[in-house]
Amino acid sequence: MSLFDQAITRLRNQSAVDKAKDPQAVPAVSSFDDPRQPIKHVTLSHDTLRSLGYLPEESLSRQFADHYRRIKRPLVDKAMSGEGSVRPKRVIMVTSALPGDGKTFTTVNLALSLAMERDLSVLLVDCDVLRRHTSQIFGMLDEPGLLDGLTNESVDLESLVIGTNLRGLSILPAGTPMGGTSELLNSNRMRQLVTTLCARSPRRLLLLDSPPLLITDEARALVKVAGQVALVVRANHTPRQAVLDAISMFHADQAGGIILNDVRVAGTDKYYGYGYGNYGSDEAK
Numbered sequence: 569m570s571l572f573d574q575a576i577t578r579l580r581n582q583s584a585v586d587k588a589k590d591p592q593a594v595p596a597v598s599s600f601d602d603p604r605q606p607i608k609h610v611t612l613s614h615d616t617l618r619s620l621g622y623l624p625e626e627s628l629s630r631q632f633a634d635h636y637r638r639i640k641r642p643l644v645d646k647a648m649s650g651e652g653s654v655r656p657k658r659v660i661m662v663t664s665a666l667p668g669d670g671k672t673f674t675t676v677n678l679a680l681s682l683a684m685e686r687d688l689s690v691l692l693v694d695c696d697v698l699r700r701h702t703s704q705i706f707g708m709l710d711e712p713g714l715l716d717g718l719t720n721e722s723v724d725l726e727s728l729v730i731g732t733n734l735r736g737l738s739i740l741p742a743g744t745p746m747g748g749t750s751e752l753l754n755s756n757r758m759r760q761l762v763t764t765l766c767a768r769s770p771r772r773l774l775l776l777d778s779p780p781l782l783i784t785d786e787a788r789a790l791v792k793v794a795g796q797v798a799l800v801v802r803a804n805h806t807p808r809q810a811v812l813d814a815i816s817m818f819h820a821d822q823a824g825g826i827i828l829n830d831v832r833v834a835g836t837d838k839y840y841g842y843g844y845g846n847y848g849s850d851e852a853k
Contacts, residue, residue, distance in 0.1 A: 606729045606730055606731030606738050607729075608730045608731065609730065609732065609733070610706065610707065610730055610732055610733075610739075611732070611733045612706065612733060617676070620705060621673075622672075622673055622676045622705060623676075633681065636678060636680075636681035637681060639678060639798075639827055640678060640681050642824070642825060643798065643824050644682070644685065644688065646824070647773055647795070648688075655793065655794060655822065656763075656766050657796055658766055658772065658773050658774060658795060659762060659766065659774045659776065659793060659794050659795045659796070660773060660774065660796045660798060660824060661778050661791065661794035661796065661797045661824075662674060662675040662678060662776065662777060662778060662798045662800065662827075663778040663779070663790075663799060663800070664781070664800040664801070664802075664814070665781055665782050665799070665801070665807075665811055665813065665814035666780050666782055666783065666807075666810055667780055667783065668802065668805070669780070669800050669801060669802040669806055670802055670829040670830060671777070671778075671800045672701045672702060672705070673829070674800045674827055674829060675692070675702065675775065675777040676692075676702070676705065678775065678798075679692040679737060680734070682736075682773060682775065683734050683735065685736065687771060688771050688773055689736040689737070689769065690736060690737055690738075690773045690775055691729065691738050691739070691765060691772055691773070691774050691775065692737065692739045692740070692775045692777065693740045693774060693775065693776050693777065694713065694714065694739070694742040694777050695714065695742070695753070695776045695777055695778050695786070695790055696742065696777050696778060696786075697714065697745075697752075697753070698749065698779060698784065699779065700745070701777075702739070702741075702777045703741040703742045706739055706741075708730060708739065708741040709741075711728075711743070712741070712743050713728050713740050713743030713744075714728075714740055714741070714742055714743045714761075715742060715744055715745070715746055715749065715752065716728065716743040716744050717743070718755065718758060718761065719746065719752065721757065725740070725761050725764065726765070726768060728740060728741070728743070749786055750784075750785035750789055753786050753789035753790060754785075754792070758789070758793060759793055762793045776790055778790045781799075781814045781817050782810060782813060782817075788817060791817060791822070794818070795822065796822060797818045797822045798824040799811070799814055799815065799824075799825075799827065800826075800827045800829050801826055801827070801829065802828075802830045803829065803831045804830075805830065811826075
């Protein structure tokens with residue numbers, strides 16, 4: 569090495585040492601500046617969710633947790649199997665045939681259970697853009713979200729994701745209400761956004777809270793991007809033909825299973841699901 573090269577090397581080494589000594593030379597980066605972390609955060613309260621009817625009373629918490637562990641396990645196993653290159657199995661759509669089946673109740677509890685997985689994270693996306701129940705439950709009705717990202721291609725959808733105090737759980741609100749939501753969810757932009765959200769981390773699950781399949785074009789649009797479809801059926805309530813019609817609307821390789829809601833617990837007067845938080849609850853009444 570020439571004397572010139574040696575001098576250049578010494579200068580570079582000294583520069584690195586100076587930066588390490590001078591805190592001003594290397595700007596500190598907080599977790600909020602990290603593009604891998606949500607910019608906004610919200611604190612979720614189990615007591616609040618319970619008071620709203622989206623969690624069971626404490627006496628049934630452990631029993632509910634066990635049920636949702638059994639519900640999520642096949643979904644997680646299939647999601648991480650690496651199958652489904654056209655529609656990633658990590659994109660899980662939770663829907664129902666009709667309003668009033670407890671779909672949102674199920675989605676919220678499934679999201680909380682999935683967030684307990686040590687090696688995974690879950691992004692709960694409020695795709696029920698007409699009712700926006702998930703956004704309402706978590707106090708995010710006024711936050712920009714999915715619809716804003718669909719209409720403005722300059723928006724990085726990841727910047728609209730809201731983190732929570734629960735490790736592994738983040739939420740993408742429905743966003744600003746607008747017309748033409750069926751066309752937006754049917755667009756190439758929607759498919760691109762789902763692909764981008766999945767690509768951010770190979771250990772991330774996308775949980776889509778969808779409207780009922782039989783009454784909205786929005787739900788039928790979401791089927792096109794979902795790798796798995798979990799169908800919520802309310803015991804002794806959802807007509808058998810409605811269930812069959814809903815199943816016919818997605819491909820067999822998308823089947824994530826049927827979740828039977830509002831089932832009486834043997835030997836008690838309690839029910840799974842409670843009938844709270846239902847899509848279109850006013851209409852259901």
